[in-house]
Amino acid sequence: MRTARFVLLGLCICVLSGCKPGKIVDNLKPSEKPVQVSDDRTPVKRDLMSKVSRGARLSLEEQNRLQGAKMNNSMGEEAFRNQQYEIALQRFNLAIQQVPDYVDAINNLGRTYYVMQMFDVSLASYQHAQDVAAVIEPDNTEIQAVLHANIGDVYRQRQEYTKALEEYHLVIQLAPHSARAQYEIGNLYLKQAITQYPATDRIHNQAWKERTLRNAIKQFDKALYMDGSLSHAIKARAITYTVLKEYNNAWTDIEELEKLNFEVNPDLKKKVLEGLERERKAQQFRPGT
Secondary structure, three states: OHHHHHHHHHHHHHHHHOOOOOOOOOOOOOOOOOOOOOOOOOOOOOOHHHHHHHOOOOOHHHHHHHHHHHHHHHHHHHHHHOOOHHHHHHHHHHHHHHOOOOHHHHHHHHHHHHHOOOHHHHHHHHHHHHHHHHHHOOOOHHHHHHHHHHHHHHHHHOOOHHHHHHHHHHHHHHOOOOHHHHHHHHHHHHHHHHHOOOOOOHHHHHHHHHHHHHHHHHHHHHHHHHOOOOHHHHHHHHHHHHHOOOHHHHHHHHHHHHHOOOOOOHHHHHHHHHHHHHHHHHHHOOOOO
């Protein structure tokens, strides 16, 4: 039983992280420090993007500065796609130096630190982007939703699950049809159910665990209602059903994943098949059958 629990915990962690391996560069020391990303939430300085958002005319010098910032941001995005993260950081920092209220570049800075697993400075970058966006585009709920999701991702990686849930719920308030936010909330419920035990007695723990797992399934159902091809949500729901020992439902999800050509973890498939076999044998020996 202990081994099976560890297998499911490993599967859960894999789902939470998205199981998307990428090249992570260890011990990188960017040659330039991040701009305006301190924990003190540096006051926002209105600059060119604020003018652009208001439709104001830019001088020739400002146009050149904006063009240079956009070029550096684009080059940073290209370096990011090529997993050249230190170069990406340099380019994003240059873009921010040229245009301090450039939300896209600040967000990209946070995203780069995130994939480098430098979560503290990634969080500071995202929060600064959030502050800037609130000043120059206060009515842009789309960018605020994206930034809340990014901040939620950082809290999840730092295992600050309550804060992560708060951020993902804010995403849903701003973007009610966000399948990804519903999926992330479900993942956090699943993670909590497998790893946390809030009560001191077994009965209350079991009741809390089942309630939390049911909440996870509701979230996965919502995500899949919005996007039926969200394979990671189907996988996470299959794991949740497996923890609940509802093997028929788990197997239905596994079959759906295989139809989508999604690689199913062999340990999960084995556990579900073993559960179905136990249920079949129990049915055979049940009186009256």
